[in-house]
Amino acid sequence: MAVNIRLSGIFRPIQLIWLSVKLHYDAFKEELRKNGLASLAHPQRIRDAALAKLLILTSNGFIAYEDTTCVPSLVCSAHGKALELGPGPGNQIQRYDPSLVKFIYAIDPNPHYEDAITAKVKKLDLQDKYKFLACGVEESEILRKEGIEEGSMDTVLSIQVLCAVGDVKSVMREVWKLLKPGGSFIFWEHVKNKDTITAITQTCLNPAWSAFVGCCMNRDIKADILAAGEWENPGDIKVADDPYTCLPRIWGVLKKKT
Numbered sequence: 001m002a003v004n005i006r007l008s009g010i011f012r013p014i015q016l017i018w019l020s021v022k023l024h025y026d027a028f029k030e031e032l033r034k035n036g037l038a039s040l041a042h043p044q045r046i047r048d049a050a051l052a053k054l055l056i057l058t059s060n061g062f063i064a065y066e067d068t069t070c071v072p073s074l075v076c077s078a079h080g081k082a083l084e085l086g087p088g089p090g091n092q093i094q095r096y097d098p099s100l101v102k103f104i105y106a107i108d109p110n111p112h113y114e115d116a117i118t119a120k121v122k123k124l125d126l127q128d129k130y131k132f133l134a135c136g137v138e139e140s141e142i143l144r145k146e147g148i149e150e151g152s153m154d155t156v157l158s159i160q161v162l163c164a165v166g167d168v169k170s171v172m173r174e175v176w177k178l179l180k181p182g183g184s185f186i187f188w189e190h191v192k193n194k195d196t197i198t199a200i201t202q203t204c205l206n207p208a209w210s211a212f213v214g215c216c217m218n219r220d221i222k223a224d225i226l227a228a229g230e231w232e233n234p235g236d237i238k239v240a241d242d243p244y245t246c247l248p249r250i251w252g253v254l255k256k257k258t
Contacts, residue, residue, distance in 0.1 A: 074157075166216050176256060
């Protein structure tokens with residue numbers, strides 16, 4: 001039974017990798033059709049288009065899975081002026097409590113998500129409370145124009161994002177600085193499994209996973225979160241004990257120390 005569960009936890013990531021390979025090939029053909037051989041000089045365009053298509057196609061599946069977890073209650077606890085890291089196609093938009101949030105800034109350096117997010121925001125009538133910015137958290141000049149500066153945010157939200165950023169430590173330092181004293185960092189992420197066999201499997205899958213799904217399977221994200229600055233409640237981080245999955249989760253609501 002344990003062998004079947006472990007194989008199931010391995011097979012699902014492989015399926016996602018294979019789908020992404022096909023989408024990368026389609027994006028490459030489209031870019032080649034538009035720009036000829038000059039497209040080879042811009043591989044990030046191909047990558048952005050393919051990864052956006054992947055997450056848009058699988059959005060309903062991710063939402064359905066997250067509905068079985070603590071994610072809805074985590075997002076619902078966001079309050080005040082909120083910053084969402086890496087919204088992707090907008091999987092969390094419907095989970096915010098409009099009575100608690102004053103405004104939501106969603107930042108993602110991949111511009112291909114904008115149309116999907118705009119459609120969801122319009123459907124939920126949140127145009128006055130939600131804005132997408134095609135940038136990263138380190139791009140302070142863009143953020144400052146929107147009033148996003150040190151000590152200005154009541155909430156920063158990160159749902160399956162820190163696995164995909166270039167430098168978790170750098171991103172978390174920016175997150176900590178942007179939060180007000182007493183502000184909340186809400187997160188649900190996947191990390192390296194504590195089970196030795198599964199951790200080895202993660203290491204084997206990670207090159208293909210990071211290349212075609214866009215994130216790292218085996219980071220020690222908890223350590224990077226805690227190292228960002230002083231938190232009032234570091235002991236409140238929850239870590240799932242699931243030795244058979246390549247995507248074990250950690251989550252929590254940390255308060256910036258006042």
